[in-house]
Amino acid sequence: MDIAARGLLRTRIEGLVILLVAGGYLWETFNIPDFYQLPDTPGPKTFPELLGLVFAVMGLWLLISPSDIMARIRAKRDGTAAAVAAEPSAAAPSGGLLARIGLDWHFVALWAVVLAYLWFMPDLGFPVATFLLLVLFTRLLGEPRWHVLIGLALAVTIVVYVGFKYGLNVRLPLGVLEFLPI
Template identity: 25%
Template sequence: MINLDRILGLVLLTLAVAYGWGAFNFPVAFAGPESVGPATFPKILAFIVGACSLYMLVKPDSLEEGEGFEYKALPELLLVLAVLVLYVFMMEPLGFVLSTAIMVAVLCWRMGVKPLYAGVTGIVSSTLVFLLFHFGLALPLPIGPWEV
Protein backbone atom coordinates (compact mmCIF):
# COMPACT_ATOMS: atom_id res chain seq x y z
CA MET A 1 0.00 0.00 0.00
CA ILE A 2 1.31 3.45 -0.92
CA ASN A 3 1.51 5.80 2.03
CA LEU A 4 -0.30 9.08 1.35
CA ASP A 5 2.21 10.95 3.55
CA ARG A 6 5.01 10.04 1.15
CA ILE A 7 3.00 11.21 -1.86
CA LEU A 8 2.15 14.49 -0.12
CA GLY A 9 5.77 14.87 0.98
CA LEU A 10 6.98 14.44 -2.59
CA VAL A 11 4.42 16.95 -3.92
CA LEU A 12 5.30 19.48 -1.20
CA LEU A 13 9.03 19.01 -1.78
CA THR A 14 8.54 19.69 -5.49
CA LEU A 15 6.52 22.83 -4.69
CA ALA A 16 9.10 23.99 -2.12
CA VAL A 17 11.94 23.62 -4.61
CA ALA A 18 10.00 25.48 -7.32
CA TYR A 19 8.95 28.19 -4.85
CA GLY A 20 12.50 28.59 -3.54
CA TRP A 21 13.90 28.67 -7.08
CA GLY A 22 11.46 31.45 -7.92
CA ALA A 23 12.40 33.36 -4.77
CA PHE A 24 16.05 33.40 -5.80
CA ASN A 25 15.01 35.15 -9.02
CA PHE A 26 13.39 38.07 -7.17
CA PRO A 27 15.13 41.43 -7.51
CA VAL A 28 17.78 42.30 -4.93
CA ALA A 29 16.54 44.44 -2.03
CA PHE A 30 17.11 48.19 -2.27
CA ALA A 31 19.51 48.22 0.70
CA GLY A 32 21.60 45.34 -0.66
CA PRO A 33 21.55 41.56 -0.86
CA GLU A 34 22.00 41.00 2.89
CA SER A 35 18.97 43.09 3.90
CA VAL A 36 15.35 42.03 4.26
CA GLY A 37 13.69 42.24 0.86
CA PRO A 38 10.93 40.69 -1.20
CA ALA A 39 12.73 37.33 -1.44
CA THR A 40 13.41 36.86 2.28
CA PHE A 41 10.10 35.37 3.38
CA PRO A 42 9.58 33.14 0.33
CA LYS A 43 13.07 31.69 0.91
CA ILE A 44 12.31 31.03 4.57
CA LEU A 45 8.95 29.49 3.68
CA ALA A 46 10.50 27.30 0.97
CA PHE A 47 13.09 26.04 3.47
CA ILE A 48 10.46 25.23 6.12
CA VAL A 49 8.13 23.47 3.65
CA GLY A 50 11.09 21.58 2.17
CA ALA A 51 12.29 20.41 5.59
CA CYS A 52 8.79 19.29 6.61
CA SER A 53 8.25 17.47 3.32
CA LEU A 54 11.58 15.66 3.69
CA TYR A 55 10.48 14.53 7.14
CA MET A 56 7.21 13.25 5.65
CA LEU A 57 9.17 11.31 3.02
CA VAL A 58 11.59 9.76 5.52
CA LYS A 59 9.22 9.07 8.40
CA PRO A 60 5.55 8.97 7.35
CA ASP A 61 2.78 8.25 9.83
CA SER A 62 2.05 4.56 10.20
CA LEU A 63 -1.48 3.65 9.24
CA GLU A 64 -3.53 1.23 11.25
CA GLU A 65 -5.91 -1.09 9.46
CA GLY A 66 -8.92 0.88 8.23
CA GLU A 67 -7.25 4.30 8.51
CA GLY A 68 -6.59 6.54 5.58
CA PHE A 69 -8.15 9.33 3.60
CA GLU A 70 -11.75 10.00 4.53
CA TYR A 71 -13.87 11.33 1.73
CA LYS A 72 -16.27 13.00 4.16
CA ALA A 73 -13.50 15.55 4.87
CA LEU A 74 -13.32 16.51 1.18
CA PRO A 75 -15.95 19.31 1.34
CA GLU A 76 -14.11 20.96 4.22
CA LEU A 77 -10.80 20.71 2.37
CA LEU A 78 -12.37 22.20 -0.75
CA LEU A 79 -13.80 25.03 1.35
CA VAL A 80 -10.34 25.78 2.75
CA LEU A 81 -8.90 25.77 -0.76
CA ALA A 82 -11.66 28.12 -1.97
CA VAL A 83 -11.08 30.51 0.95
CA LEU A 84 -7.35 30.63 0.26
CA VAL A 85 -7.86 31.23 -3.47
CA LEU A 86 -10.37 34.01 -2.73
CA TYR A 87 -7.90 35.47 -0.23
CA VAL A 88 -5.30 35.87 -2.96
CA PHE A 89 -7.74 37.66 -5.26
CA MET A 90 -9.20 39.88 -2.53
CA MET A 91 -5.85 41.09 -1.16
CA GLU A 92 -5.53 44.09 -3.51
CA PRO A 93 -9.11 45.40 -3.50
CA LEU A 94 -9.81 44.85 0.21
CA GLY A 95 -6.30 45.33 1.57
CA PHE A 96 -4.22 43.08 3.77
CA VAL A 97 -5.96 43.69 7.10
CA LEU A 98 -9.53 43.13 5.94
CA SER A 99 -8.85 40.19 3.60
CA THR A 100 -6.62 38.46 6.17
CA ALA A 101 -9.15 39.06 8.95
CA ILE A 102 -11.91 37.46 6.85
CA MET A 103 -9.71 34.52 5.86
CA VAL A 104 -8.54 33.82 9.43
CA ALA A 105 -12.06 34.23 10.82
CA VAL A 106 -13.60 31.82 8.29
CA LEU A 107 -10.88 29.21 8.82
CA CYS A 108 -11.13 29.49 12.62
CA TRP A 109 -14.91 29.18 12.41
CA ARG A 110 -14.63 26.05 10.27
CA MET A 111 -12.26 24.56 12.86
CA GLY A 112 -14.97 24.88 15.50
CA VAL A 113 -14.37 28.30 17.06
CA LYS A 114 -17.47 30.35 17.88
CA PRO A 115 -18.11 33.00 15.20
CA LEU A 116 -17.55 35.97 17.55
CA TYR A 117 -14.20 34.62 18.76
CA ALA A 118 -13.21 33.71 15.21
CA GLY A 119 -13.92 37.28 14.08
CA VAL A 120 -11.96 38.79 16.95
CA THR A 121 -9.07 36.42 16.25
CA GLY A 122 -9.08 37.42 12.58
CA ILE A 123 -9.12 41.15 13.29
CA VAL A 124 -6.47 41.06 16.02
CA SER A 125 -4.09 38.72 14.20
CA SER A 126 -4.31 40.54 10.85
CA THR A 127 -3.79 43.91 12.53
CA LEU A 128 -0.78 42.69 14.50
CA VAL A 129 0.82 41.11 11.43
CA PHE A 130 0.19 44.29 9.42
CA LEU A 131 1.80 46.44 12.12
CA LEU A 132 4.77 44.08 12.32
CA PHE A 133 5.34 44.16 8.56
CA HIS A 134 4.60 47.86 8.10
CA PHE A 135 6.44 49.36 11.06
CA GLY A 136 8.77 46.63 12.30
CA LEU A 137 10.10 45.37 8.97
CA ALA A 138 9.20 48.38 6.78
CA LEU A 139 7.68 46.06 4.14
CA PRO A 140 4.66 47.45 2.31
CA LEU A 141 1.39 45.52 2.27
CA PRO A 142 -1.74 46.38 0.29
CA ILE A 143 -3.88 48.83 2.23
CA GLY A 144 -6.95 48.50 0.02
CA PRO A 145 -9.75 51.07 -0.03
CA TRP A 146 -8.11 53.11 2.78
CA GLU A 147 -5.06 53.93 0.68
CA VAL A 148 -4.52 57.67 0.24
Protein backbone atom coordinates (compact mmCIF):
# COMPACT_ATOMS: atom_id res chain seq x y z
CA MET A 1 0.00 0.00 0.00
CA ASP A 2 1.49 3.34 -1.02
CA ILE A 3 1.85 6.35 1.30
CA ALA A 4 -1.12 8.24 -0.17
CA ALA A 5 -3.47 5.26 0.21
CA ARG A 6 -2.23 4.64 3.75
CA GLY A 7 -2.84 8.31 4.62
CA LEU A 8 -6.33 8.17 3.14
CA LEU A 9 -7.16 4.98 5.06
CA ARG A 10 -5.86 6.55 8.30
CA THR A 11 -8.02 9.64 7.67
CA ARG A 12 -11.10 7.47 7.12
CA ILE A 13 -10.37 5.52 10.33
CA GLU A 14 -9.90 8.78 12.26
CA GLY A 15 -13.25 10.01 10.91
CA LEU A 16 -14.97 6.78 11.91
CA VAL A 17 -13.50 6.90 15.43
CA ILE A 18 -14.55 10.55 15.87
CA LEU A 19 -18.04 9.77 14.56
CA LEU A 20 -18.42 6.79 16.92
CA VAL A 21 -17.20 8.77 19.95
CA ALA A 22 -19.56 11.62 19.04
CA GLY A 23 -22.42 9.12 18.71
CA GLY A 24 -21.70 7.71 22.17
CA TYR A 25 -21.41 11.22 23.58
CA LEU A 26 -24.76 12.23 22.06
CA TRP A 27 -26.34 9.01 23.33
CA GLU A 28 -25.23 9.90 26.85
CA THR A 29 -26.75 13.40 26.58
CA PHE A 30 -30.14 11.77 26.17
CA ASN A 31 -29.65 10.17 29.60
CA ILE A 32 -29.60 13.56 31.34
CA PRO A 33 -32.84 13.68 33.37
CA ASP A 34 -35.48 16.14 32.23
CA PHE A 35 -36.09 17.46 35.74
CA TYR A 36 -32.93 19.58 35.35
CA GLN A 37 -34.56 21.39 32.41
CA LEU A 38 -36.39 24.66 33.02
CA PRO A 39 -39.33 25.49 30.74
CA ASP A 40 -38.45 27.72 27.75
CA THR A 41 -34.77 27.85 28.77
CA PRO A 42 -31.83 26.01 27.23
CA GLY A 43 -30.69 23.63 29.93
CA PRO A 44 -27.79 21.35 30.72
CA LYS A 45 -28.29 19.33 27.53
CA THR A 46 -27.63 22.29 25.24
CA PHE A 47 -23.83 22.41 25.39
CA PRO A 48 -23.25 18.63 25.19
CA GLU A 49 -25.66 18.31 22.27
CA LEU A 50 -24.01 21.14 20.33
CA LEU A 51 -20.54 19.77 21.03
CA GLY A 52 -21.59 16.25 20.06
CA LEU A 53 -23.13 17.47 16.82
CA VAL A 54 -19.99 19.43 15.91
CA PHE A 55 -17.80 16.36 16.52
CA ALA A 56 -20.21 14.14 14.58
CA VAL A 57 -20.14 16.48 11.56
CA MET A 58 -16.32 16.66 11.72
CA GLY A 59 -16.04 12.87 11.88
CA LEU A 60 -18.51 12.41 9.04
CA TRP A 61 -16.61 14.94 6.94
CA LEU A 62 -13.34 13.06 7.49
CA LEU A 63 -15.09 9.79 6.68
CA ILE A 64 -16.65 10.83 3.36
CA SER A 65 -14.51 13.77 2.13
CA PRO A 66 -12.80 13.44 -1.24
CA SER A 67 -9.28 12.06 -1.02
CA ASP A 68 -7.61 14.90 -2.94
CA ILE A 69 -8.91 17.47 -0.43
CA MET A 70 -7.59 15.42 2.51
CA ALA A 71 -4.19 14.96 0.81
CA ARG A 72 -3.87 18.72 0.25
CA ILE A 73 -4.89 19.53 3.84
CA ARG A 74 -2.44 17.00 5.30
CA ALA A 75 0.38 18.16 2.99
CA LYS A 76 -0.20 21.81 3.86
CA ARG A 77 -0.26 21.04 7.60
CA ASP A 78 2.86 18.89 7.47
CA GLY A 79 4.69 21.15 5.00
CA THR A 80 5.15 18.30 2.52
CA ALA A 81 3.41 19.70 -0.57
CA ALA A 82 6.35 18.74 -2.77
CA ALA A 83 6.39 15.20 -1.35
CA VAL A 84 2.71 14.70 -2.18
CA ALA A 85 3.27 15.76 -5.80
CA ALA A 86 6.21 13.36 -6.12
CA GLU A 87 5.79 9.65 -6.69
CA PRO A 88 5.07 7.93 -3.35
CA SER A 89 7.58 5.33 -2.26
CA ALA A 90 6.64 1.86 -1.14
CA ALA A 91 9.17 1.84 1.68
CA ALA A 92 8.03 1.08 5.20
CA PRO A 93 7.48 4.14 7.39
CA SER A 94 10.52 5.10 9.40
CA GLY A 95 10.66 6.91 12.70
CA GLY A 96 9.23 6.23 16.11
CA LEU A 97 6.57 3.88 17.32
CA LEU A 98 3.68 6.07 16.13
CA ALA A 99 5.06 6.16 12.59
CA ARG A 100 5.60 2.40 12.55
CA ILE A 101 1.99 1.66 13.49
CA GLY A 102 0.70 4.27 11.06
CA LEU A 103 -0.45 6.97 13.49
CA ASP A 104 0.13 10.65 13.03
CA TRP A 105 1.50 12.32 16.18
CA HIS A 106 -0.87 15.27 15.58
CA PHE A 107 -3.84 12.91 15.81
CA VAL A 108 -2.59 11.33 19.04
CA ALA A 109 -1.73 14.72 20.56
CA LEU A 110 -5.14 16.21 19.71
CA TRP A 111 -6.93 13.27 21.33
CA ALA A 112 -4.67 13.51 24.39
CA VAL A 113 -5.59 17.19 24.71
CA VAL A 114 -9.32 16.39 24.43
CA LEU A 115 -9.11 13.66 27.06
CA ALA A 116 -7.08 15.90 29.37
CA TYR A 117 -9.71 18.63 28.90
CA LEU A 118 -12.51 16.26 29.88
CA TRP A 119 -10.53 15.02 32.89
CA PHE A 120 -9.34 18.37 34.28
CA MET A 121 -12.23 20.68 33.31
CA PRO A 122 -14.32 20.11 36.46
CA ASP A 123 -11.35 21.02 38.69
CA LEU A 124 -9.81 23.78 36.57
CA GLY A 125 -13.17 25.19 35.53
CA PHE A 126 -14.59 25.92 32.11
CA PRO A 127 -12.74 29.20 31.40
CA VAL A 128 -9.23 28.00 32.27
CA ALA A 129 -9.61 24.53 30.73
CA THR A 130 -11.18 25.88 27.54
CA PHE A 131 -8.49 28.54 27.18
CA LEU A 132 -5.75 25.89 27.53
CA LEU A 133 -7.57 23.54 25.14
CA LEU A 134 -7.84 26.24 22.48
CA VAL A 135 -4.20 27.31 22.85
CA LEU A 136 -2.98 23.72 22.51
CA PHE A 137 -5.36 22.87 19.65
CA THR A 138 -4.42 25.96 17.67
CA ARG A 139 -0.73 25.28 18.25
CA LEU A 140 -1.06 21.64 17.19
CA LEU A 141 -2.92 22.71 14.07
CA GLY A 142 0.08 24.80 13.04
CA GLU A 143 -0.25 28.38 14.29
CA PRO A 144 3.28 29.41 15.38
CA ARG A 145 2.58 32.95 16.66
CA TRP A 146 1.94 32.99 20.41
CA HIS A 147 0.17 36.36 20.41
CA VAL A 148 -2.36 34.96 17.92
CA LEU A 149 -2.76 31.74 19.93
CA ILE A 150 -3.39 33.53 23.22
CA GLY A 151 -5.57 36.27 21.74
CA LEU A 152 -7.75 33.85 19.80
CA ALA A 153 -8.11 31.43 22.71
CA LEU A 154 -8.95 34.24 25.12
CA ALA A 155 -11.50 35.82 22.79
CA VAL A 156 -13.25 32.53 21.99
CA THR A 157 -13.30 31.48 25.65
CA ILE A 158 -14.85 34.79 26.72
CA VAL A 159 -17.46 34.76 23.93
CA VAL A 160 -18.46 31.16 24.65
CA TYR A 161 -18.58 31.68 28.43
CA VAL A 162 -20.61 34.90 28.18
CA GLY A 163 -22.90 33.34 25.57
CA PHE A 164 -23.67 30.33 27.71
CA LYS A 165 -23.87 32.16 31.04
CA TYR A 166 -25.87 35.21 30.01
CA GLY A 167 -27.38 34.26 26.66
CA LEU A 168 -28.44 30.68 27.40
CA ASN A 169 -28.49 30.88 31.21
CA VAL A 170 -26.30 27.77 31.53
CA ARG A 171 -24.03 27.57 34.56
CA LEU A 172 -20.52 26.48 33.71
CA PRO A 173 -18.04 25.44 36.42
CA LEU A 174 -15.51 28.12 37.36
CA GLY A 175 -13.08 25.80 39.14
CA VAL A 176 -9.96 27.72 40.18
CA LEU A 177 -11.67 31.02 39.30
CA GLU A 178 -14.48 30.42 41.79
CA PHE A 179 -13.33 33.41 43.86
CA LEU A 180 -14.04 35.83 40.98
CA PRO A 181 -17.46 37.50 40.82
CA ILE A 182 -18.15 36.50 37.19
